[in-house]
Amino acid sequence: MTSEVNSRSRRQGPAVLRGRAVPPTTTDQRLLDSRGPADWVHADPWRVLRIQAEFVEGFGLLAELPKAVSVFGSARTKPGTDEYELAVDIGARLHDAGYAVITGGGPGIMEAANKGCDENGGLSVGLGIELPFEQKLNDYLDIGLEFRYFFVRKTMFVKYSQAFVVLPGGFGTLDELFEAITLVQTRKITRFPIVLVGTEFWGGLLDWVEKVMLTSAKISPHDLDLIHLTDDPDEVVQIIIDGHTRAEQEIIEARASAEAGEAAGE
Template sequence: MTSEVNPRTRRQGPAMLRGRAVPQTTTDQRLLDSRGPADWVHADPWRVLRIQAEFVEGFGLLAELPKAVSVFGSARTKPGSQEYELAVDIGARLHEAGYAVITGGGPGIMEAANKGCDENGGTSVGLGIELPFEQKLNDYLDIGLEFRYFFVRKTMFVKYSQAFVVLPGGFGTLDELFEAITLVQTKKITRFPIVLVGTEFWGGLLDWVRKVMLPSGKISPEDLDLVHLTDDPDEVVQVVRDAHLKAERRLQEEAAAVEAAAAEGT
């Protein structure tokens, strides 16, 4: 349930701009562009406050979110397609397993996962982003938030998700996938499950990782275990639940070990 794109309309953070009010560049472009006059240097302290405000808004809105899974995939996937309906099914099953569903808030796979969760009574969240073209938040959200900066939005995905489920998508989907893998591989975050859905779509990529990256020494053999590939929505949920049950048992064992050590000390 998405509306047609209006090329003269731009969402910019919480604001909506039309016609001549639409800027020619995005907020990220203006922050990162080092060309031209240096006047922008004097505005950076104000940009820092805007960035800070985005973090505060996101943390405040999502702080009480229950355990959640982020679902990624193409915004170009059409309603009614096999991939769209698969994402609807996964969104519904994640809710049934006790998880909220977080997406990028847009159309396609994002809309489908939000729809499956929302229509079955779950908590459905969308984290949108300012783009040069209009992409409204979909209609299946309980909580929706639009960001100016990609890096703030990515922080929200990682901070408030206990797993990533990745369906077929384009460059944006690959960006989210490999950032998650990198954060887990480098132990910058606690390990959580990363599930790729679509053996035909993702199989070639994983074959290249195994046959090129691994033999050339660019990754370690254990890095291949960071992702799980499947076509089965039941398996998606099972992988996520098993990982969390294992993590809970580990925390309980560590807590028991601390208590035992304390008891011995007394």
């Protein structure tokens, strides 16, 4: 029993806890759990300071990050599989196109994308999260940061990425995907390509979106244009480059139009 306790380990923010020091729940669980006594009311103001500290630490560490693309996908993908090697290839190609690579910092697809970028000489970033089970940051990171709160981590992904590349994954991958789609759809973020990689994996989901959500008028036809689907790593990078080129051209045209309007008014 003692050896089992001593073998337990968890990262909690900047700290490493082992053995009996590992709490039975995560920080997110304790924040969101509404059950139990009401003494949590008096502790929440202090939690706000911890949340603020995570934002400050993340902003400070990533403020000078060059243009970057976040790559998402399953932590369960094994090295040597086709999906893993595809993510390695995409990570390398993103660096060649001038982008840093950001992932969730864990194993599987995240590790593969970081590996491709890192071994090709690029800047590789991992934004980890405190979980009830052990998931250490992978070995291919130039910058690694672990968060207690999912919503702080999500803010960092969106703020410091110029595009999302989404490979096959589970619930966490879907969460990041639909959050990004929602932010683009509602124009909370702009100039933000979203690329799904894996036609066989994602095809059924997109068919459902088109045949069920669209036909029942839950989304607009142009909402489907927010998502790109491909199996080709070259096309992944080209979609991102083309999206940013168009966006930059639109900005230039908008500024020119505004300046012309001001000149005409004079």
